Amino acid sequence: MELMEPHPGELKLRRWRAGELEDAESQQLQGHLAGCGRCRVRLRSLELEQEQFEREISFDRFAAGVQRAVKSAEPRRVRWALPAMGMVAAVLVAIVTAPLVIRARSASSRRKGSSEVVLRIAGKDASIQRVASKQGAEQLYLGERIRIGYQPGRHSYLVAIAVDNAGILTPLYEDKGRSLKVDPGDETRYLPDSLEFTGPGLERVIVILSDEPLELAKVKQAAEIAYRAAEGDLRRLPKLDVPGEQFQRLVLKP
Amino acid sequence: MAEPGKTRLEVIEGGKDIDRKAALRELYAKYGGSVFGRCQYLLKDRSKAEDAMQDVFAKVISNFSSFRAEASPLTWLMKIATNHCLNLLRSEQTWRGAFQSLRQPRPEVQHVPAMEIREAVRHLLSRFDRETQAAVIHYHVDEMTLEEVAAVLNRSVPTVRKRLQHFAEQSGREWN
Numbered sequence: 001m002e003l004m005e006p007h008p009g010e011l012k013l014r015r016w017r018a019g020e021l022e023d024a025e026s027q028q029l030q031g032h033l034a035g036c037g038r039c040r041v042r043l044r045s046l047e048l049e050q051e052q053f054e055r056e057i058s059f060d061r062f063a064a065g066v067q068r069a070v071k072s073a074e075p076r077r078v079r080w081a082l083p084a085m086g087m088v089a090a091v092l093v094a095i096v097t098a099p100l101v102i103r104a105r106s107a108s109s110r111r112k113g114s115s116e117v118v119l120r121i122a123g124k125d126a127s128i129q130r131v132a133s134k135q136g137a138e139q140l141y142l143g144e145r146i147r148i149g150y151q152p153g154r155h156s157y158l159v160a161i162a163v164d165n166a167g168i169l170t171p172l173y174e175d176k177g178r179s180l181k182v183d184p185g186d187e188t189r190y191l192p193d194s195l196e197f198t199g200p201g202l203e204r205v206i207v208i209l210s211d212e213p214l215e216l217a218k219v220k221q222a223a224e225i226a227y228r229a230a231e232g233d234l235r236r237l238p239k240l241d242v243p244g245e246q247f248q249r250l251v252l253k254p
Numbered sequence: 255m256a257e258p259g260k261t262r263l264e265v266i267e268g269g270k271d272i273d274r275k276a277a278l279r280e281l282y283a284k285y286g287g288s289v290f291g292r293c294q295y296l297l298k299d300r301s302k303a304e305d306a307m308q309d310v311f312a313k314v315i316s317n318f319s320s321f322r323a324e325a326s327p328l329t330w331l332m333k334i335a336t337n338h339c340l341n342l343l344r345s346e347q348t349w350r351g352a353f354q355s356l357r358q359p360r361p362e363v364q365h366v367p368a369m370e371i372r373e374a375v376r377h378l379l380s381r382f383d384r385e386t387q388a389a390v391i392h393y394h395v396d397e398m399t400l401e402e403v404a405a406v407l408n409r410s411v412p413t414v415r416k417r418l419q420h421f422a423e424q425s426g427r428e429w430n
Contacts, residue, residue, distance in 0.1 A: 009396065009397030009398055009399070010395065010396055010397045011328070011329065011332065011392075011396040011397060011398055011402075012397075014288050014328055014332075015326060015328050015329070018284045018285065018288075018327075018328050019284070020326055020327070020328055046287070046288075049287040049288070049291050050286065050287030050288075051287075052287070053286050053287035053290050053291070054282075054286070054287070057286070057290070057304065059278075059279065059282050062278070062282050062286060062308075062311075063275065063278045063282070065304065065305075065307075065308040066278060066281075066308050066311045066312050066315060067274075068308070069305075069308040069309050069311070069312035070312040070315055070316060123341060123345060137408065139385070139408070141337050141338075141340075141341045141384070142309070142310070142313065142334060142337055142338040142341060143309075143338070143341060144341075166320070198313060198316055198317050200317070200320055200321070200324060200330055201320075252408055254313075254333075254334055254337055254338075
């Protein structure tokens with residue numbers, strides 16, 4: 001008796017319908033379908049699902065709805081429009097409504113003059129927030145936005161960039177090609193505005209606190225060297241070779 | 255991870271325009287039913303499902319070239335749609351109603367048709383964290399392999415297996 005190939009999973013059937021399978025895999029599946037009534041019924045139900053969808057929602061309605069959603073989402077990926085003096089005020093723009101200022105931790109857990117960076121994440125329901133892990137990649141979910149918090153310590157300048165899987169670098173916070181001026185201090189403050197990272201895969205956020213302003217071009221150059229050293233693997237990205245204290249966080253985009 | 259030999263960092267100031275209407279046509283014809291079906295399955299409300307579907311495809315349109323470069327665009331879409339709907343359910347606290355029904359004792363059955371498994375999975379999801387929810391949907395509804403689920407969730411196979419076992423134990427039924 002000839003053994004039949006195992007039944008394909010539902011996703012595999014969907015992928016076959018969408019033309020995603022390689023030739024060999026596709027032919028194998030077709031061969032299975034030729035001999036399996038049960039899977040032909042399953043396939044037919046997926047075809048009916050698409051037909052039903054097209055009956056209920058016309059293409060024009062679909063297109064209009066998606067266009068509206070694109071306009072209303074408008075993720076702000078890069079922060080521009082900083083005050084002319086280049087000072088970052090300790091102002092919390094209310095994208096999220098829950099209290100965001102972190103009170104100073106007890107003296108036992110933090111040294112005066114020390115620096116820190118935190119990524120605070122919130123979804124549409126801003127009362128639910130969390131802080132991105134320092135280890136590994138923090139999974140982001142659709143619609144979630146990030147605020148970058150920083151505790152400058154004795155440093156007076158800050159620059160932030162992001163690098164994604166595809167090697168695309170985006171300046172997040174800078175001032176006319178250089179670091180922003182910040183006030184030294186021990187309290188955690190939040191950079192204005194929130195960010196939504198889009199597209200698949202990983203994104204590494206890098207924040208550099210320094211005593212002198214850094215040229216963005218130099219930071220980009222250092223990032224390119226680090227990216228090459230890691231062979232494009234963001235999980236292995238080393239610290240950038242620039243002065244100052246550096247903080248890196250990895251997120252996995254939805 | 256970048257392709258071998260392709261480790262050049264690229265600073266992108268702006269993006270290329272795509273033929274949006276053609277892209278939307280392709281998405282509608284190839285993937286519309288699958289994504290809408292997933293949203294309806296989880297949200298149970300047709301209007302909310304349509305809104306959620308539009309949000310999902312809006313994300314795709316905003317990153318169309320990355321989407322096209324995916325090894326399996328459909329797998330990525332189903333992952334996004336699943337996570338988006340689970341997020342909505344969590345923020346709207348609509349699990350409450352579903353969770354109440356779990357307090358009723360469930361009869362043991364020898365064979366459960368596929369549609370009943372899907373519904374049972376959906377009813378049980380509220381007990382679990384989001385990653386377990388996603389793992390369960392991809393494994394039991396999408397019928398992905400453990401390896402495929404692990405790849406989608408960016409977790410190891412043992413971690414995924416553990417989450418599925420936890421689901422099976424807590425829901426009081428052995429899933430094959």
